[in-house]
Amino acid sequence: MTLAEVLRGATDYLAGRGIDTARVDAELLLARALGLTRIELYTLHDRPLTEPERAAARALVQRRGRREPLAYVLGDWDFRKLTLKTDARALVPRPETEVVVERCLALLVDVDAPRVVDVGTGSGAIALALKHERPDADVTATDSSADALALARENAEANGLDVRLLAGDLLAGLDGTFDLVVSNPPYVDAAELAGLQPELSFEPRAALVDEGQTARLAADARAVLDGWLVLEVHENRAAVVAEELSSFGYSAISIRLDLAGRERAVEAQWAATRASSGP
Ligand SMILES: C[S@@+](CC[C@H](N)C(=O)[O-])C[C@H]1O[C@@H](n2cnc3c(N)ncnc32)[C@H](O)[C@@H]1O
Numbered sequence: 001m002t003l004a005e006v007l008r009g010a011t012d013y014l015a016g017r018g019i020d021t022a023r024v025d026a027e028l029l030l031a032r033a034l035g036l037t038r039i040e041l042y043t044l045h046d047r048p049l050t051e052p053e054r055a056a057a058r059a060l061v062q063r064r065g066r067r068e069p070l071a072y073v074l075g076d077w078d079f080r081k082l083t084l085k086t087d088a089r090a091l092v093p094r095p096e097t098e099v100v101v102e103r104c105l106a107l108l109v110d111v112d113a114p115r116v117v118d119v120g121t122g123s124g125a126i127a128l129a130l131k132h133e134r135p136d137a138d139v140t141a142t143d144s145s146a147d148a149l150a151l152a153r154e155n156a157e158a159n160g161l162d163v164r165l166l167a168g169d170l171l172a173g174l175d176g177t178f179d180l181v182v183s184n185p186p187y188v189d190a191a192e193l194a195g196l197q198p199e200l201s202f203e204p205r206a207a208l209v210d211e212g213q214t215a216r217l218a219a220d221a222r223a224v225l226d227g228w229l230v231l232e233v234h235e236n237r238a239a240v241v242a243e244e245l246s247s248f249g250y251s252a253i254s255i256r257l258d259l260a261g262r263e264r265a266v267e268a269q270w271a272a273t274r275a276s277s278g279p
Helices: 003-016 022-034 038-043 051-065 070-074 095-107 125-133 146-158 198-202 213-221 238-247 272-277
Strands: 076-079 082-085 115-119 138-143 164-167 178-183 225-232 251-257 263-270
Touching: 003 022, 003 051, 022 038, 022 051, 022 070, 051 070, 070 076, 076 125, 082 125, 082 146, 095 125, 095 178, 095 225, 095 251, 095 263, 115 125, 125 138, 125 146, 125 178, 138 146, 146 164, 178 213, 213 225, 213 238, 225 272, 238 251, 238 263
Parallel strands: 115 138, 115 178, 138 164, 178 225
Antiparallel strands: 076 082, 225 263, 251 263
8 A cells, every 4th residue: 555545544544533633643643653754745655655664554543543632642742842742641732821831921021030830730831831932930840740740850851941840739849939820720620521522531630620729729829929820721711710810819810812712811910019018
């Protein structure tokens, strides 16, 4: 069979398993299995595949056909300007989280050597992207999952980025004051999970299911903040979270949209002076 025939077969197979992005997934998986670029899949379209090549491609395509996330099957994923290792130890970094990083960078633009903490770092995506794009930042990343922190450490080392990794609940164990607390906390309702796409069942439940972390973090962050809190939120909960931040005494609260126009981030300011002089 030629490359073009295998690509067509893989696309049909993935489409038959309900994958909307069957063609692009098949291209990425084939290219990875064969050590080719996506362009080469087309320039070499009539090249016959050897049996070992077909077996390698089949193994990846079958995993994807079982609805394992593409990022886990490929084993890495691009997030902003970084390529991160991705596997079942942590959530796959999402495009909407890139917008959260964008907001953090904008809020820190006038702050020299900002102190930053990324709470629930997972693969390390937010913390590492911030350190990469603001090398003068002092970045700490926390997670309650030892598996996630191990993956974040591997990603930090692979990308040569120096971030402090801390195991624990939310902000536990942190010292001093931060210019930015950022988090993409778990925010899926447990009841909602079963109705969502099958790929989510491969990701850690602790990374997905909302157990009140957002409200707890918003309350606790006031003790360590002199600057901005940026939270990724469920698209239907931005207004509720904004209301909560207001009730906690935060100021300059605003809701931010992702690239698809959904309300996916809430940001707010907390000035340490207010904590000592306020009611
Ligand atoms: C939605 S994932 C976000 C991962 C990564 N920041 C990203 O955006 O791709 C949430 C992360 O928070 C961690 N987590 C959940 N509850 C936590 C808690 N109480 N304290 C610290 N981390 C927590 C999970 O282990 C998971 O890695």
